[in-house]
Amino acid sequence: MLTNTLNTPIEAFQRAYPMRVRRYRLRRGSGGAGAFPGGDGIERDLEMLEDATVSLITERRVSRPWGLAGGQPGAAGENWLLPSGDESRKRRLPDKVTVHLQAGDVVRVLTPSGGGWGEPLPS
Numbered sequence: 129m130l131t132n133t134l135n136t137p138i139e140a141f142q143r144a145y146p147m148r149v150r151r152y153r154l155r156r157g158s159g160g161a162g163a164f165p166g167g168d169g170i171e172r173d174l175e176m177l178e179d180a181t182v183s184l185i186t187e188r189r190v191s192r193p194w195g196l197a198g199g200q201p202g203a204a205g206e207n208w209l210l211p212s213g214d215e216s217r218k219r220r221l222p223d224k225v226t227v228h229l230q231a232g233d234v235v236r237v238l239t240p241s242g243g244g245w246g247e248p249l250p251s
Contacts, residue, residue: 146178150213155203155238160192162199162244169203169239175213176229188240189223199244208236 138149151173159166176182184207192201207221213234221227221235229235 146176146180148175148177149173150175150234151236155241158203158241160195160200160202160242160244161248162195162197163246163249164199164244166193166195166199166202166242166244169205169241171239172237173210174235174237176231176233176235178231180229181226182229182235183226184221184224184235184237186223186237193240193243195243196245198247200248202241202243203238205240206236206238208238210234210236 138152141147142149149172151171153171155169155171157168159168186205186207188205189207190204192204195201205223207223207225208218209221209227209229210218210233212230212232218236227235
């Protein structure tokens, strides 16, 4: 029940699901360069408070959102599993997957970023 277009308040999300939002921030600098830069994506870390089955149905994990009129593409999205929240054991998840998780596992979702429009301005 989480989408790229729905900005559910963290408090409402945590009240509805047995999960804790550990991180929710912009992916600074992830939008494509251009006269009008693409929008930055979002990074979310969700910790499971109970054993759970989680399904991800995501896009733009391989191909990057394109830029137009000379603008650069935005960053591709990424999905990660951090077993027991351990960053050193993280493994990439595919764009469409159902995983069975244990309490303490963390799912990290980085949404794709927008492509830029127009030739990037000289520095």
